[in-house]
Amino acid sequence: MHENLFASCIQGARAVLGLARTTLADAAGRRGKDAPLSYPGTAYELPVAFGLTDISVSTLAGAGNVLDLAESLVRDGGTAENALDAGAATLLAAEVLGALSHEKGNPYPPPAVGFVPDSILRKLGIFMVDGSVPGVAVVVGKASDPAVAASMVRGFQEIGLLVFLAGDVVSQLDAEGVKLGEEFKTFPLGPLPAVIHAVNFAVRAGLTFGGIGRGQSAAMLAYLANRVKAFVCALGPPDAVALAVAAGAMKAGLTVIADQPVPEIPGLLLSRPAGEEMARAGMEARGIKVKMVKVPIPIAFGPAFEGERIRKADTHVEFGGGRSMAYELVRSAPPEEVRDREIEVVGPDIPGLPAGTALPLGIEVRVAGARMQRDFESVLERRIHRIVNYGEGTMHVAQRDTTWIRIAAEAVEKGFALADLGMMLYAKMHADFENIVDKVSVRISTREEDVLAGVAGARAVYAERDARARTLTDDAVEEFYSCTLCQSFAPNHVCIVSPERLGLCGAINWLDGKAGYEITPTGPNRPVAKGAVLDPVKGAFEGINAFVRENSRNTVHEMNLYSIMEAPMTSCGCFECILAVIPEANGVMVVNREFAGQETPCGMGFSSLAGSVGGGVQTPGFMGVGKHYLLSRKFLGAEGGLARVVWMTREMKEHLGEALRERAAEIGLPGLIDQIADETVAKTPEALVSHLAKVGHPALGLPPLL
Amino acid sequence: MTVALPEQRFPGRVLQVTLPAGPGGTPVTVGGQNGLPYAPEGDRPNRPAVGMEVRSGAEELPPSLEAAIGSLAGDPVALARRCVSGWGARFLFLSLTGCHPDSGGRSVADGAALVRELLDAVPAPVIVGGCGDEEVDARLFPAVAEAAARPVFLSYAEEKNYRLVAGAALAYGHGLVSWSPIDINMAKQINLLLADLGFPPERVVMDPLTGGLGYGLEYTCSIVERIRLAGLSGDGMLARPVLCQLGDAWKAREASDASEASWGDVGLRGRRWEETTGLACLAAGADLLVCRHPENVATLSGAAWR
Numbered sequence A: 001m002h003e004n005l006f007a008s009c010i011q012g013a014r015a016v017l018g019l020a021r022t023t024l025a026d027a028a029g030r031r032g033k034d035a036p037l038s039y040p041g042t043a044y045e046l047p048v049a050f051g052l053t054d055i056s057v058s059t060l061a062g063a064g065n066v067l068d069l070a071e072s073l074v075r076d077g078g079t080a081e082n083a084l085d086a087g088a089a090t091l092l093a094a095e096v097l098g099a100l101s102h103e104k105g106n107p108y109p110p111p112a113v114g115f116v117p118d119s120i121l122r123k124l125g126i127f128m129v130d131g132s133v134p135g136v137a138v139v140v141g142k143a144s145d146p147a148v149a150a151s152m153v154r155g156f157q158e159i160g161l162l163v164f165l166a167g168d169v170v171s172q173l174d175a176e177g178v179k180l181g182e183e184f185k186t187f188p189l190g191p192l193p194a195v196i197h198a199v200n201f202a203v204r205a206g207l208t209f210g211g212i213g214r215g216q217s218a219a220m221l222a223y224l225a226n227r228v229k230a231f232v233c234a235l236g237p238p239d240a241v242a243l244a245v246a247a248g249a250m251k252a253g254l255t256v257i258a259d260q261p262v263p264e265i266p267g268l269l270l271s272r273p274a275g276e277e278m279a280r281a282g283m284e285a286r287g288i289k290v291k292m293v294k295v296p297i298p299i300a301f302g303p304a305f306e307g308e309r310i311r312k313a314d315t316h317v318e319f320g321g322g323r324s325m326a327y328e329l330v331r332s333a334p335p336e337e338v339r340d341r342e343i344e345v346v347g348p349d350i351p352g353l354p355a356g357t358a359l360p361l362g363i364e365v366r367v368a369g370a371r372m373q374r375d376f377e378s379v380l381e382r383r384i385h386r387i388v389n390y391g392e393g394t395m396h397v398a399q400r401d402t403t404w405i406r407i408a409a410e411a412v413e414k415g416f417a418l419a420d421l422g423m424m425l426y427a428k429m430h431a432d433f434e435n436i437v438d439k440v441s442v443r444i445s446t447r448e449e450d451v452l453a454g455v456a457g458a459r460a461v462y463a464e465r466d467a468r469a470r471t472l473t474d475d476a477v478e479e480f481y482s483c484t485l486c487q488s489f490a491p492n493h494v495c496i497v498s499p500e501r502l503g504l505c506g507a508i509n510w511l512d513g514k515a516g517y518e519i520t521p522t523g524p525n526r527p528v529a530k531g532a533v534l535d536p537v538k539g540a541f542e543g544i545n546a547f548v549r550e551n552s553r554n555t556v557h558e559m560n561l562y563s564i565m566e567a568p569m570t571s572c573g574c575f576e577c578i579l580a581v582i583p584e585a586n587g588v589m590v591v592n593r594e595f596a597g598q599e600t601p602c603g604m605g606f607s608s609l610a611g612s613v614g615g616g617v618q619t620p621g622f623m624g625v626g627k628h629y630l631l632s633r634k635f636l637g638a639e640g641g642l643a644r645v646v647w648m649t650r651e652m653k654e655h656l657g658e659a660l661r662e663r664a665a666e667i668g669l670p671g672l673i674d675q676i677a678d679e680t681v682a683k684t685p686e687a688l689v690s691h692l693a694k695v696g697h698p699a700l701g702l703p704p705l706l
Numbered sequence B: 001m002t003v004a005l006p007e008q009r010f011p012g013r014v015l016q017v018t019l020p021a022g023p024g025g026t027p028v029t030v031g032g033q034n035g036l037p038y039a040p041e042g043d044r045p046n047r048p049a050v051g052m053e054v055r056s057g058a059e060e061l062p063p064s065l066e067a068a069i070g071s072l073a074g075d076p077v078a079l080a081r082r083c084v085s086g087w088g089a090r091f092l093f094l095s096l097t098g099c100h101p102d103s104g105g106r107s108v109a110d111g112a113a114l115v116r117e118l119l120d121a122v123p124a125p126v127i128v129g130g131c132g133d134e135e136v137d138a139r140l141f142p143a144v145a146e147a148a149a150r151p152v153f154l155s156y157a158e159e160k161n162y163r164l165v166a167g168a169a170l171a172y173g174h175g176l177v178s179w180s181p182i183d184i185n186m187a188k189q190i191n192l193l194l195a196d197l198g199f200p201p202e203r204v205v206m207d208p209l210t211g212g213l214g215y216g217l218e219y220t221c222s223i224v225e226r227i228r229l230a231g232l233s234g235d236g237m238l239a240r241p242v243l244c245q246l247g248d249a250w251k252a253r254e255a256s257d258a259s260e261a262s263w264g265d266v267g268l269r270g271r272r273w274e275e276t277t278g279l280a281c282l283a284a285g286a287d288l289l290v291c292r293h294p295e296n297v298a299t300l301s302g303a304a305w306r
Helices: A002-031 A047-054 A060-073 A080-101 A118-130 A147-156 A169-176 A194-209 A217-225 A240-251 A276-285 A373-388 A409-412 A418-432 A448-471 A510-519 A543-552 A606-613 A627-631 A651-667 A687-695 B063-072 B075-085 B108-122 B134-147 B162-172 B184-196 B217-233 B246-251 B266-285 B293-302
Strands: A134-143 A160-167 A186-190 A230-235 A255-258 A269-271 A313-321 A324-333 A343-346 A357-359 A361-368 A394-397 A404-408 A437-444 A479-483 A495-497 A527-529 A533-535 A578-584 A587-592 A623-626 A645-648 B018-019 B026-030 B050-053 B092-096 B126-129 B151-157 B175-179 B204-207 B244-245 B286-292
Touching: A002 A060, A002 A080, A047 A194, A047 A217, A047 B151, A060 A080, A080 A194, A080 A240, A118 B134, A118 B162, A134 A169, A134 A240, A147 A160, A147 A169, A147 A186, A147 A276, A160 A169, A160 A194, A169 A186, A169 A324, A186 A194, A194 A240, A194 B162, A230 A240, A230 A276, A240 A255, A255 A276, A276 A418, A313 A324, A313 A409, A313 A479, A313 A533, A313 A687, A324 A373, A324 A448, A324 B175, A343 A418, A343 A578, A357 B293, A361 A373, A361 A418, A361 A448, A373 A394, A373 A448, A404 A409, A418 A437, A418 B246, A437 A527, A437 A533, A479 A510, A479 B108, A495 A510, A495 A543, A527 A543, A533 A543, A543 B050, A578 A606, A587 B246, A606 A623, A623 A627, A627 A651, A627 B246, A645 A651, A645 A687, B018 B204, B050 B075, B063 B075, B063 B266, B063 B293, B075 B092, B075 B293, B092 B108, B108 B126, B108 B134, B126 B175, B134 B151, B134 B162, B151 B162, B151 B204, B162 B175, B162 B184, B175 B184, B184 B204, B184 B217, B204 B244, B217 B266, B244 B246, B246 B266, B246 B286, B266 B286
Parallel strands: A134 A160, A134 A230, A160 A186, A230 A255, A255 A269, A313 A357, A324 A361, A343 A437, A587 A645, B050 B092, B050 B286, B092 B126, B126 B151, B151 B175, B175 B204, B244 B286
Antiparallel strands: A313 A404, A361 A437, A394 A404, A479 A495, A479 A527, A578 A587, A578 A623, B018 B026
């Protein structure tokens, strides 16, 4: 069914080409073939020819060469390729016609502006590079309902799009009172053929801002397709000429959305009713995202308020925290199932509730994005904690189905409602995960039956995620992630984060690294291929060694992921706890950052130890790690694992709690945790050894460490 | 018996960058070296260049600068002329401090007009710096880029504003100073981000932020050295000329406090404070120095060997 459409494009191309021929011949007859030909106010001759061909045009004869080339692009046969080439030919011919019509300046009556000069391109182009002009909308044809077209264009103006108009829609919008002109970034170009000035504007953007030279047509087409986020809204029934121009736009990678029934070509030609649906389709097809400069909520919002605690007396409403059921969940979904910026609140809302109310709460955030992965859901979900805490007068504690949110009376007085909470989540998810999230919607429910049904579903998702996390093992993945964030102060330190060894700061696990790379590909997290496994027990990998060597600037030549004695991982200084070998006890001690005492079996407290462990140097026998690494199956694999731990601060034991006991049971040492000494049992190696002997700690029976 | 001296050879080479001049002026070309500063090995086709800063805003000058440039302080264009023709500055760094709301709050149009006037008056290469107020600079850079009739370098592009500043530079054919806060990762990242935008690398110099003597200079030296070592070792994103702005040296009390008689003559002290900061930067590997004291142009240029 596309065949007729393609054939019409080719027919339209011939018509435009024929008209260009006769108009050019006429001008040549009048002025001579060597008469100059140019647009006013550009350094790029006939920009479309300049950008897409290597023909230099300064005279009417030069324009003839462009038409010859265009002619060679028009072939019979209703195929997509022929139609797109005919589209390119149409653009070249239309460009010649456009330049001919500008012999005495702008040929059109106001408000039409005709050719848009370089000076305006440069000014507006800065904001296209900057992103404050997020895209370009080209509206052409004749609206069947001018009011709808007007409201659509006003919508474009509101979000800062650059708008070009051509055809009857110019006078229609003018009559509707739509503000036109440079200050509104809306250019009424002229009658339909004047749409070529939108094309030559885009081409000049590539020449000026894309560093593309004359005739680099492949680079130019790529720039137009990838960098110039433009789409065409075609209103009214198209004729063959309009279709030929549309084919030209598609050749340049632009999406054309018609309000007529046309056979769709995914990504290039769509059919949608004019108005909101057309605008949405165009922006989605070109990946145009609107940046929110300020989150429109009645309370202050930012990192300054992150540490704010809301006491019971200051609380107006609370959710969860033992007084009611509350949960939060981030799910990814296909793009067509998420309506961006949809914030839905179901059930009783904050305004009007008496002070001291506790309500059930379900927060479900749905996200979609071309680069979104199911694995990132938990990374995004954990961000809810920080986002809610950013509000002045909102507090968030815990996560998943233990979440606890308090809203202060102060915020409620300012008019804070649940939709504002949704807006906070919506805006920050977009801002923080710009590269992976294209659409976000939020649903907040406070209705008991809703929340109970929701939490059951959420728990199933959490369980699924946990199951997935258990299958994520160092052996099962091909890539680990680097973290070089701390090279600013520990220049040669490289963290390698694997599924079973989180970053020593405790803040970055393998999924965070993966998401971090997607969000900022130029940032500190990069994928590192494991390469050949040199030693599975010590955790020696060829790819890891090569990466560490290069990124430690040749100071660390090899690094074993699971060993403290042989080429251990270096530390920046951010470690949650330090492992230190106690030779007398044939084991290691663990001291956490919060531990203030100076007396440990190795003779040093945390801060003295930290001085000898940090700075990116390998110190066999000493290593900084994240607390949860102790629970890993890969913990000190080379030295015998958790059984090596002979001393641990009481605080650490309590912090790791049941999980630590479970891990001990898993390796067949259910009594291990009670055998491990703490500061109340031993502060010297001698006391430690006699304790270990007394309780029969397994470390004493392991091969000697030294 | 003879012992062969070890010779250090690097696989990389610093990209050569030219700050263009106006008609009759001399462009400044830096970079192009494949060795460390002051080391016997490698070739260094261009010696580091010393320029001077001209500020548009009113300020209280330290005594040492008051004596040297005080009489011209209210007239940036006259000061610029003198910097080049009188004191030998090879380029100018025009800081549009006067547009900052706290130091005059001159309009963006005023700032742009000053750029135009200064470029007409002096043919030397010019780097134009913003006023430091994020909101004002967002309007200032596009206006300056449009007003500058010949190519200048805009200072500076950082992670937050690089798209805007790079856009302005691309629109009118200017160069950029890529800025980072004494952090080698961020120094690299901003260059990567500019590369992603398609900004031509031969129009970028890096400013890793220079702390004055006693106020962070050692951090700067370390970062400049590491940028240079990484660049010479083959990291193309860091193999770029480095600019050190010595202005921070004047913020030290030791450079400006006349009340401490035991510290010696404050005029000499201020000048030497800046000079010492500059010498350390040269030793670390700086390619472009921006100073404020006229006599330091000669002393630092004299120390800037090829």
